[in-house]
Amino acid sequence: MNMTPRGLLIALSLLLAIVSAGLVAQRSAIITELDVLAEASASAVDATVDAGITLDVDRIRLALERARSASAKDAVAHLALELGDGRLSLERGEIVLRATAVRSAVPRGVHLVESIEPKQIRLSGGYALVPVAADDSTEAAAGTVRVPRADFEAMRPNLAVGMQAFFF
Amino acid sequence: MTTLTKNFLIPGTASLVLAAVAGWQWSDLRVLRAERDAHRQALAGDSTLLKSALAEAKVVTDSLTSLLDSRASSDSAANRPYLVVSIADNRLWFRQGNEVLFTTRVATGSGKFLEKAGTGEQWKFETPRGRLVVQRKDIEPAWVPPDWHFEEAAQKRKLDLVRLEKGMEIPGADGAVVTISGANVVTRYPDGREVPFEVRDGAESRVGNQLIVPPFGTNQRRYTGVLGANRLYLGDGYAIHGTDNPNSIGRSVSHGCIRVRNEDIETLFSIVSVGTPVYVY
Numbered sequence: 527m528n529m530t531p532r533g534l535l536i537a538l539s540l541l542l543a544i545v546s547a548g549l550v551a552q553r554s555a556i557i558t559e560l561d562v563l564a565e566a567s568a569s570a571v572d573a574t575v576d577a578g579i580t581l582d583v584d585r586i587r588l589a590l591e592r593a594r595s596a597s598a599k600d601a602v603a604h605l606a607l608e609l610g611d612g613r614l615s616l617e618r619g620e621i622v623l624r625a626t627a628v629r630s631a632v633p634r635g636v637h638l639v640e641s642i643e644p645k646q647i648r649l650s651g652g653y654a655l656v657p658v659a660a661d662d663s664t665e666a667a668a669g670t671v672r673v674p675r676a677d678f679e680a681m682r683p684n685l686a687v688g689m690q691a692f693f694f
Numbered sequence: 695m696t697t698l699t700k701n702f703l704i705p706g707t708a709s710l711v712l713a714a715v716a717g718w719q720w721s722d723l724r725v726l727r728a729e730r731d732a733h734r735q736a737l738a739g740d741s742t743l744l745k746s747a748l749a750e751a752k753v754v755t756d757s758l759t760s761l762l763d764s765r766a767s768s769d770s771a772a773n774r775p776y777l778v779v780s781i782a783d784n785r786l787w788f789r790q791g792n793e794v795l796f797t798t799r800v801a802t803g804s805g806k807f808l809e810k811a812g813t814g815e816q817w818k819f820e821t822p823r824g825r826l827v828v829q830r831k832d833i834e835p836a837w838v839p840p841d842w843h844f845e846e847a848a849q850k851r852k853l854d855l856v857r858l859e860k861g862m863e864i865p866g867a868d869g870a871v872v873t874i875s876g877a878n879v880v881t882r883y884p885d886g887r888e889v890p891f892e893v894r895d896g897a898e899s900r901v902g903n904q905l906i907v908p909p910f911g912t913n914q915r916r917y918t919g920v921l922g923a924n925r926l927y928l929g930d931g932y933a934i935h936g937t938d939n940p941n942s943i944g945r946s947v948s949h950g951c952i953r954v955r956n957e958d959i960e961t962l963f964s965i966v967s968v969g970t971p972v973y974v975y
Contacts, residue, residue, distance in 0.1 A: 532705055549720060563730065567736055584751065618825065624780065683781070
């Protein structure tokens with residue numbers, strides 16, 4: 527085929543125009559994919575964060591429920607302190623013999639009764655239950671559980687050294 | 695327009711411009727592709743993290759659900775009826791789960807001691823703490839007083855105690871003797887007449903300054919009408935029963951049994967089954 531230089535240049539221009547159009551189309555497709563990927567990534571991160579929060583919440587609940595179950599399985603008399611509700615109970619197995627509202631400043635855990643005295647019940651870990659007036663509104667000092675005196679007196683004779691106290 | 699311009703300059707310039715544009719696009723595309731690959735890799739990583747987080751969350755959630763389900767469906771002790779007695783409050787509750795089916799005031803053990811004369815031993819009158827069980831339900835129960843009852847009565851009335859046994863004769867006034875005849879403790883007079891002792895709580899058999907301890911199995915060791923219409927027997931001599939002393943209810947005055955008003959023991963008799971646990975604290 528006999529083509530003039532002008533014809534060659536025009537053909538080259540056309541070819542370059544076609545290549546450019548192809549590149550524009552590819553660019554557009556990649557930008558669209560980037561948007562989709564960014565959205566999917568954001569969703570995945572959100573879902574991962576949600577799953578992490580659910581996991582943390584469930585882990586805490588599971589730990590609480592396991593402590594509750596351990597408390598319920600303790601067939602002898604024991605103390606159970608629900609820190610969230612501020613509720614101390616004397617229990618035997620699953621039976622709640624007596625429950626009362628208390629103020630406490632103790633962490634979660636399982637402790638043993640170490641000594642039973644008229645003015646305090648000492649637990650392992652340096653914690654103590656102390657009797658207070660029925661209308662007491664003083665915040666508990668660190669490591670103590672403030673128990674209304676009538677409940678303290680009713681619970682005390684049922685405790686023995688070595689019994690468990692579940693704080694959950 | 696010259697031929698040179700028309701034939702070479704315009705198409706040449708157009709070609710150069712188009713080539714420059716294509717070159718810039720190619721370069722931009724390479725950057726975008728790299729960015730896209732990085733995003734793809736990041737998404738794959740995010741997806742792996744998500745899968746791992748979801749799998750971990752599922753394990754914990756399943757454990758929690760299983761624990762809660764097992765508790766909800768378990769035939770737990772708290773879901774069956776049970777009695778609770780508070781010694782400190784002198785109160786009884788009949789509960790099922792968190793529901794109180796019946797509650798009333800009671801009398802529980804005094805916590806006092808009684809010396810057993812001449813032995814150095816002593817009784818302590820306390821209601822036992824812990825888990826007991828309703829072993830039996832009695833209608834119109836009679837009270838068979840334990841030895842401490844006679845010891846206590848003798849000490850109150852400043853009398854000596856004498857244990858009457860079969861074949862034994864305790865001399866009385868005017869030649870009469872106190873002895874056992876059949877199921878009765880009787881006074882046998884010289885003419886052969888036998889008069890059974892009539893006893894009740896607080897008026898036990900006595901001869902002179904001796905208070906007689908009738909043997910088990912005799913009618914004089916069996917008081918009727920002092921425990922109300924019913925009794926829930928808890929074992930080891932302890933029971934929940936009525937009383938002929940309703941003023942004692944609400945106080946720590948018993949010898950260890952759990953006393954309730956007569957109308958309350960009838961109610962409890964009708965609603966509490968044998969085998970029901972009794973938690974005393």
